[in-house]
Amino acid sequence: MTEQIIFYLLALAITAFSILAVTSKRIVRSATYLLFVLLATAGLYMLLGYYFLFAVQISVYAGGIMVLFIMAIFLTHKPGKDIRTKKGWRIHASLLLSVVGLLFSGYIVLNNAIGIVQFIENEELTMQQIGTAMLGTGKQQYLLSFEMMSILLLACIVGAILIARKTKTEKNESNDTEL
Amino acid sequence: MLIYSQPLELTKLLAAIDNFLQGNLSPGWAILVKGILVGILLLATYALIALALIYIERKVAAFFQARLGPNRLGKYGVIQSLADMIKILIKEVIHINKADKLLFYAAPFFVIVASVLAFGALPFGINLHAIDFNIGVFYLLAVSSLGIIGILLAGWSSNNKYSMIGAMRSGAQFISYELSAGFSLMTIVVLSGSMQFSEIIEGQRYCWNLFNGHLPAMIAFVIYLISGHAETNRGPFDLPEAESELTAGYHTEYSGLQFGFFYLSEYLNMFIIAAVATTVFLGGWMPIQIKGLEAFNQAMWYIPSWAWFFGKAGLLMFLSLWVRWSFPRLRIDLLLNLEWKYLLPINLVNLLVMVLVVLSGFTLTDLFPVLFGK
Numbered sequence: 001m002t003e004q005i006i007f008y009l010l011a012l013a014i015t016a017f018s019i020l021a022v023t024s025k026r027i028v029r030s031a032t033y034l035l036f037v038l039l040a041t042a043g044l045y046m047l048l049g050y051y052f053l054f055a056v057q058i059s060v061y062a063g064g065i066m067v068l069f070i071m072a073i074f075l076t077h078k079p080g081k082d083i084r085t086k087k088g089w090r091i092h093a094s095l096l097l098s099v100v101g102l103l104f105s106g107y108i109v110l111n112n113a114i115g116i117v118q119f120i121e122n123e124e125l126t127m128q129q130i131g132t133a134m135l136g137t138g139k140q141q142y143l144l145s146f147e148m149m150s151i152l153l154l155a156c157i158v159g160a161i162l163i164a165r166k167t168k169t170e171k172n173e174s175n176d177t178e179l
Numbered sequence: 180m181l182i183y184s185q186p187l188e189l190t191k192l193l194a195a196i197d198n199f200l201q202g203n204l205s206p207g208w209a210i211l212v213k214g215i216l217v218g219i220l221l222l223a224t225y226a227l228i229a230l231a232l233i234y235i236e237r238k239v240a241a242f243f244q245a246r247l248g249p250n251r252l253g254k255y256g257v258i259q260s261l262a263d264m265i266k267i268l269i270k271e272v273i274h275i276n277k278a279d280k281l282l283f284y285a286a287p288f289f290v291i292v293a294s295v296l297a298f299g300a301l302p303f304g305i306n307l308h309a310i311d312f313n314i315g316v317f318y319l320l321a322v323s324s325l326g327i328i329g330i331l332l333a334g335w336s337s338n339n340k341y342s343m344i345g346a347m348r349s350g351a352q353f354i355s356y357e358l359s360a361g362f363s364l365m366t367i368v369v370l371s372g373s374m375q376f377s378e379i380i381e382g383q384r385y386c387w388n389l390f391n392g393h394l395p396a397m398i399a400f401v402i403y404l405i406s407g408h409a410e411t412n413r414g415p416f417d418l419p420e421a422e423s424e425l426t427a428g429y430h431t432e433y434s435g436l437q438f439g440f441f442y443l444s445e446y447l448n449m450f451i452i453a454a455v456a457t458t459v460f461l462g463g464w465m466p467i468q469i470k471g472l473e474a475f476n477q478a479m480w481y482i483p484s485w486a487w488f489f490g491k492a493g494l495l496m497f498l499s500l501w502v503r504w505s506f507p508r509l510r511i512d513l514l515l516n517l518e519w520k521y522l523l524p525i526n527l528v529n530l531l532v533m534v535l536v537v538l539s540g541f542t543l544t545d546l547f548p549v550l551f552g553k
Contacts, residue, residue, distance in 0.1 A: 002207075026279065028279065028282065028332070028335060028336075029279070029281065029282065032282060032285070032332065035328065051312050051313065051314050051318065052314050052317070054318075054321075055312075055314050055317045055318045055320075055321040056321075058321040058322060058324070058325065059317070059320060059321035059324055062321075062324070062325055062328070063321060063324025063325060063327070063328075063357075064324070066328055067324075067327055067328060067331065067350060067354060070328065070331050070332070070335075070350075071331070071347070071350055074331075074335060074343070074347065124313055126313055127313060127314060127317075127373070127374050
């Protein structure tokens with residue numbers, strides 16, 4: 001009963017803040033609403049008793065990515081100005097697309113998930129279990145995908161540094177040689 | 180394991196309250212009432228610790244600068260911070276034109292909620308632990324990273340250059356030093372093999388992690404203290420509110436209770452850092468125990484666990500104050516250099532060294548199981 005109430009509160013928060021994040025005219029406010037959506041999602045994980053994912057959600061999305069978002073917004077030109085919404089086919093197209101997406105995933109959930117998938121009452125997942133699942137090579141262990149992801153992230157970091165690095169123009173180079 | 184007599188523990192009192200509630204209410208209501216009681220107790224402790232810390236900080240600062248400090252209200256000025264609290268409660272909250280009102284009012288809540296969330300998961304003593312997650316250390320790192328969003332939003336929504344610069348500095352500083360804090364805690368998680376606070380404390384019964392992991396643990400301890408100090412924007416690292424250049428940094432425009440929120444959470448974050456360091460490195464609420472000396476152990480248990488906890492944390496907080504009032508402020512590039520070019524590489528190597536030490540059995544508990552083993 002209590003879980004039901006908390007779930008509906010979280011669901012309401014997620015829906016309301018998602019809509020606000022999209023419709024808000026100020027970009028920093030949008031980012032803040034998005035943060036609330038992410039926090040409420042973390043709440044859902046907590047409701048499921050999966051504390052590890054709860055902490056990951058908060059530290060990665062709320063603590064890491066949102067800070068980066070906000071910092072990036074600060075660097076843009078006049079972040080405080082209201083944004084004018086461009087009316088036109090884009091709004092209708094995206095609205096249509098989201099309705100189609102909702103129907104599609106709703107259809108799948110209704111036909112496949114309910115009845116077949118059942119909630120397993122499990123004891124708390126320990127850190128050790130998660131660790132061995134991530135870094136093992138046996139069945140239902142994911143060392144390869146874990147390492148692939150780390151290579152992908154490494155590539156992203158190297159790429160970001162390459163883009164952010166100052167390219168020396170010829171004029172600067174001549175200055176450097178003088179020094 | 181011998182059972183020691185613990186006369187001053189709160190265990191019996193808690194059990195009595197629990198029995199009373201269970202006996203008089205239905206299970207659901209009992210849990211609700213207990214939850215509310217724990218919440219009120221935590222908030223009250225939060226406020227009390229903040230008040231005490233503000234007084235101690237002012238007094239310690241005064242002694243470091245060879246002054247008297249607050250000495251008018253009460254004996255030795257003890258109720259000075261209480262008077263300050265009442266003053267701040269009745270002060271006007273000034274409205275600012277051309278500020279983003281919503282974010283301006285929301286920002287202090289982020290900061291204070293983050294520190295209350297972290298505060299709630301601390302183990303204060305035997306059975307004085309509101310929630311014992313199996314990912315305790317990770318949870319603490321995660322929720323304490325929420326506070327920075329409040330600072331960034333505060334700086335931006337104030338519509339003030341100084342606030343903005345302060346917030347940007349604070350953001351850069353926090354993100355950088357959080358890495359170091361996280362890594363040094365991970366080093367200890369490797370050592371104790373658990374993220375759960377109760378297990379970490381239990382593992383330090385006869386040998387604190389600081390000594391158990393000798394060299395790498397001590398390096399991690401020093402790095403954690405430095406980065407924790409930097410995360411709380413204090414001491415030589417208080418660039419975000421450098422008053423000589425930025426008036427007051429990100430909270431320049433705040434007044435009354437809203438400023439109070441920032442102020443409170445700053446002191447509480449200092450306490451949280453000290454408390455985590457105590458729990459993870461110095462054995463938490465566990466009294467000093469020597470294997471075999473039962474009489475000594477019993478004598479140590481007469482001091483209640485919460486007194487041990489606050490004593491150890493107090494020592495670390497005094498260290499923090501000492502550093503704050505002894506060193507001049509760093510420049511922002513020096514500050515970021517320190518983190519990215521020194522602390523982080525040392526930390527990464529240190530983590531590897533710790534893994535090697537644990538795997539090859541060079542921890543003190545492995546080397547001398549007679550003295551320190553469980």
